[in-house]
Amino acid sequence: xHRRTTVVGIALLTxxxxxxxxxxxxxxxxxxxxxxxxxxGSWIGMGAITSxxxxxxxxxxxxxxxxxxxxxxxxxxxxxMPPVQIEYGGQKLTVSALGQGNWIRVAKDHYKFTVxxxxxxxxxxxxxxxxxxxxFELVDPNTLTGTVTAGFYDWNQNLLLTMxxxxxxxxxxxxx
Numbered sequence: 001x002h003r004r005t006t007v008v009g010i011a012l013l014t015x016x017x018x019x020x021x022x023x024x025x026x027x028x029x030x031x032x033x034x035x036x037x038x039x040x041g042s043w044i045g046m047g048a049i050t051s052x053x054x055x056x057x058x059x060x061x062x063x064x065x066x067x068x069x070x071x072x073x074x075x076x077x078x079x080x081m082p083p084v085q086i087e088y089g090g091q092k093l094t095v096s097a098l099g100q101g102n103w104i105r106v107a108k109d110h111y112k113f114t115v116x117x118x119x120x121x122x123x124x125x126x127x128x129x130x131x132x133x134x135x136f137e138l139v140d141p142n143t144l145t146g147t148v149t150a151g152f153y154d155w156n157q158n159l160l161l162t163m164x165x166x167x168x169x170x171x172x173x174x175x176x
Contacts, residue, residue, distance in 0.1 A: 039066040045169025074104045079115045094120045095130055109138040129153045142171040
C-alpha cells in the first residue's frame with residue numbers, strides 16, 4: 001500500500017510539473033504575453049496636427065488594430081482613418097484610409113510604429129507614399145498617448161512634405 005501511494009504521489013507530482021513548467025517558462029521568456037500589457041487589440045482615438053503651422057489644429061479620428069508576434073515585443077498594425085485630401089504641386093491628392101505596418105516595443109509600456117499609406121492622384125493612381133511614424137506609451141492598460149510624424153515621399157524616396165502631431169486612443173473593450 002505504501003509503495004502504491006508513493007507511485008501515485010510521484011505521478012501526480014510529475015503531472016503537476018509538466019502542466020506548470022510551460023507556464024513558468026512563458027512567464028520567464030514572454031512576460032508581456034501573460035501580463036496583458038502591450039498594444040495588442042483594437043483602439044479608437046483622435047489625432048491632431050501640430051505642424052506645419054497652416055495645418056495646426058486639424059484633428060482626425062482613427063482606429064488601429066495591433067497583433068503581436070510570438071515573442072510579444074513586436075507585431076503588425078493596421079490603421080484606418082477617413083481619407084485625407086491634400087494639395088501638392090498643383091495636384092489634389094487623397095491619402096488612403098487604410099494603412100499597414102509594424103510596431104516594436106522600445107521599453108516597458110513604450111512603443112513605436114511605422115505605417116505606410118498610398119497617396120492617390122485624381123485619376124486614382126498612386127502618386128506618393130506616406131509613412132506615419134508614431135512614438136507612444138500606454139499610460140494605463142486601456143489608454144495610449146504619443147506623437148506622430150507623417151512623411152510624404154515620391155517614388156524615388158525623396159521626402160517632399162512632413163507633418164507632425166499628437167495622438168491619443170482608448171482600447172475598444174468587450175461589452176458583456
